[in-house]
Ligand code: SF4
Ligand code: SF4
């Protein structure tokens with residue numbers, strides 16, 4: 001669909017992270033009215049409808065995913081089932097009821113609790129700026145199968161985490177550098193590199209807005225059940241400590257991350273096993 005320069009100008013004022021969605025919505029509404037071109041009036045009409053509908057559309061949480069399920073070849077760990085489980089959890093926790101109590105009639109989309117799943121460390125759905133961000137991970141391990149020193153693993157690793165050691169007959173992997181993308185595993189022709197485990201990395205407390213903050217990564221890789229336990233602990237903590245619709249990041253800045261960990265026996269036990277949170 002064509003856009004006039006004025007309409008494009010109005011769209012450019014929309015924050016970049018929702019611009020694509022707004023464009024799609026404006027075009028859909030214009031198409032529903034048999035329009036071939038989007039002008040400023042179409043953008044304004046969508047904006048007016050959006051503002052009046054906002055109250056009824058706010059559901060208390062936002063859950064999204066990257067384009068992995070659409071067939072992205074980079075998926076390190078498919079998260080379809082986890083997505084369904086988190087959706088049920090978010091519904092069950094009645095975040096809308098909680099936010100209505102806290103915010104009242106002024107409830108808007110920006111108050112909603114945000115969870116996102118990205119199925120590999122490329123993080124296309126921006127987990128770093130969500131209340132809870134989950135990243136699919138696939139970690140390699142070295143077997144006894146002889147390495148042919150073909151170099152394919154070293155070439156594909158963008159992190160310089162895998163390095164050849166022909167004299168030892170097997171490569172080395174830097175656990176500190178490896179982000180768990182799993183890319184080195186399928187390219188290994190000898191079976192020297194195989195999958196050790198799949199799971200999810202979890203980041204908490206990211207946000208944009210007036211005081212942006214990047215999420216903090218919890219140490220380790222978590223199984224699906226453990227990830228659900230972490231998300232549950234985050235939601236419960238958010239409901240116990242959130243005031244007037246403040247974002248999860250603000251709560252964590254006020255209370256400290258340790259208080260979140262101490263709030264859940266399960267989370268505390270997992271952190272004790274997985275290790276120390278960087279910078280904390
Ligand atoms: S995060 Fe990874 S799996 Fe998801 S769309 Fe991006 S590259 Fe693909
Ligand atoms: S899993 Fe990814 S980051 Fe880790 S060593 Fe393999 S290619 Fe590198």
Ligand code: SF4
Nearest residue numbers: 147148150151153188
């Ligand atoms: S891809 Fe496999 S065989 Fe080739 S260098 Fe790496 S570990 Fe060795």
